[in-house]
Amino acid sequence: MAGKIKVIAGEMFSGKSRELARLVERALIADLAVAVVYPAFAARKSERDIVQRMMELSGRWTLTPIADGQASLIDSQLNDEVDVIAVDEVQFFSQDLPEFVKRWRHQGKTVILAGLDLDYEERPFGCMGPLLCLADEVMKVHAVCTACKRQDAFISHRLSAETDQVVVGEGNYTALCVDCYDRLQSTRLEPSPSPKLLRTKLTR
Numbered sequence: 001m002a003g004k005i006k007v008i009a010g011e012m013f014s015g016k017s018r019e020l021a022r023l024v025e026r027a028l029i030a031d032l033a034v035a036v037v038y039p040a041f042a043a044r045k046s047e048r049d050i051v052q053r054m055m056e057l058s059g060r061w062t063l064t065p066i067a068d069g070q071a072s073l074i075d076s077q078l079n080d081e082v083d084v085i086a087v088d089e090v091q092f093f094s095q096d097l098p099e100f101v102k103r104w105r106h107q108g109k110t111v112i113l114a115g116l117d118l119d120y121e122e123r124p125f126g127c128m129g130p131l132l133c134l135a136d137e138v139m140k141v142h143a144v145c146t147a148c149k150r151q152d153a154f155i156s157h158r159l160s161a162e163t164d165q166v167v168v169g170e171g172n173y174t175a176l177c178v179d180c181y182d183r184l185q186s187t188r189l190e191p192s193p194s195p196k197l198l199r200t201k202l203t204r
């Protein structure tokens with residue numbers, strides 16, 4: 001059977017891991033063998049999300065943290081038995097992940113990929129861009145904006161002043177819609193405001 005690539009993309013708190021687990025559960029009900037992987041260094045967050053969700057499922061599945069998010073390590077652990085490969089937090093994987101995803105599709109496997117589409121500065125995150133191009137199916141999911149609580153969020157806004165692209169930790173982010181994000185940018189205090197100040201501004 002021909003392989004397939006499905007991508008679930010969205011900001012933080014948008015339910016990506018929940019959707020990934022739902023698709024994994026469907027595959028398990030269909031008696032398919034599923035290999036679930038996530039980057040090891042994001043383990044703390046993943047342990048709350050995908051790991052806990054997997055523990056509620058029965059069937060033929062494996063769950064493996066991948067050191068340094070190296071896509072080649074996923075490939076080296078696969079065998080012919082695996083029907084479905086589910087990857088959580090794809091934005092943290094190495095840039096060669098799309099090449100392996102292509103290979104897996106040609107091998108007839110279903111590949112389900114969940115991750116952040118944008119980083120905190122609105123840039124495509126990691127290899128999410130090429131993965132969206134490769135996908136047969138794309139599902140965009142959205143959190144509710146935490147400031148206005150009316151509109152769909154579009155970005156994981158960083159509350160801390162750190163500037164590295166990767167700063168792990170849910171407490172460092174909040175989900176904002178375009179309007180609230182723009183409002184915050186236009187009134188941003190200089191120099192770097194404290195997270196407490198940002199939170200205060202957002203709730204006004």
Ligand SMILES: [Zn+2]
Pocket residue numbers: 145146147148149150151176177178179180181
């Ligand atoms: Zn808003």
